[in-house]
Amino acid sequence: NCVGCFWVERTPVHEAAQRGESLQLQQLIDSGACVNQVTVDSITPLHAASLQGQARCVQLLLAAGAQVDARNIDGSTPLCDACASGSIECVKLLLSYGAKVNPPLYTASPLHEACMSGSSECVRLLIDVGANLEAHDCHFGTPLHVACAREHLDCVKVLLNAGANVNAAKLHETALHHAAKVKNVDLIEMLIEFGGNIYARDNRGKKPSDYTWSSSAPAKCFEYYEKTPLTLSQLCRVSLRKATGVRGLEKIAKLNIPPRLIDYLSYN
Template sequence: MACLTGDQHITRFLLEHGAWVNAQSIDNSTPLCDACAGGSVDCVKLLLTSGALVNPPLLPATPLHEAALRGYTDIVALLVTAGADLNVNDLHYGTPLHAACSMQAPSADCIKFLLRAGASVNAIKNHKTPLHYIAMYSKSVEATQLLLAYGANAYMQDSHGCTARHLAGPSSAMAKVLAAHEKCPPSLTQCCRLAIRSQLGPARLQHITQLEAPSVLIGFLQ
């Protein structure tokens, strides 16, 4: 309860007096999950330094899912730096990127951070990709363009044979963006960028900045 309400002082007091940092509630939630859901950066930092598991086993949703679902980019960054699994599936949404894309008003900053960090842009949950989720829940043009820039496959179909454009509806701005994308295949330059990102793997945020390359190329890869 202290973590859920973001009370850093009570959280610290309880930990100093023997509270189990990885205890699971009846809802199979850990204090770190609750701190991420509550949006408390200070509580998240405190729990991580006190031994909280960033990838707790056998949970319906991980701490990263909780933060991504609510668009808490600062907390997402803390968890990724601490080794959070970017592409693990939960029981409800799918990957953390799926969760971030299921918001009615998705956070472009959070989605971009997950993509830059190595989240799989074409991950599947219940036959749907993150792009399908955007089409279903928000139809955000900004989020759509981000996903496409990081290699989202606009042609992928769900179990009913629907692409994201079909789910977005013919009159939506998102459908127009997707229709234009389908008519214009990615450039060779963009394909090369996506291939290099893929080769660098999930830790590419660190790897890209360490490349001995001009700053303009570093920025291009990011």
């Protein structure tokens, strides 16, 4: 919020922030340069530093009064950009300065961006500080859809273990549809273990198995589950996990039951 901040292409502050030139950035700040200057795309130096994972520059900008939840033309905040870069250090810094973990966006949330970049550490941290597991993006669907489409299995497991809805739909398309399309058997099995519905139909009336080639490994996997009912223990596990709801792992760990059962319910 400085007087004389006009829309420009880029400023020396943007350049230094993006390149990680912290010494130069500090000199610019000391000489009175505006840290909230925006480009024609509403990109601030904090966006630029966050997107490149330049933690030292993020720290300097925040300390100099950079707006932590500034929006660029796409509606993304610096936290979204830090998650896109997969920089856990930048994510922690932004959160410590009060960045909103669930900014009111119509586009991808920080959690979506972390799932796109495949940073399970960022995903875990965002969930710990209250990220909405069912945040819906009009293009991508939920964070689980994104993680499956990108085949980031670590992120998928973190989301599912935290209580993400395995059967959430985007135009009736579920995570299992994505797993079938990317032909990933490990992903298909993980989703089914967490209660994925192999009979769910998308807006074209197709089941996940309809997106596999006959006699391919994914097709055989679906065929097996169609012919073999889930075990009683597996059905109980899915039901109990549903009952514990979002962030259910914390509740499961406190149950007065044998450690082996806790491990089973925790998918360890």
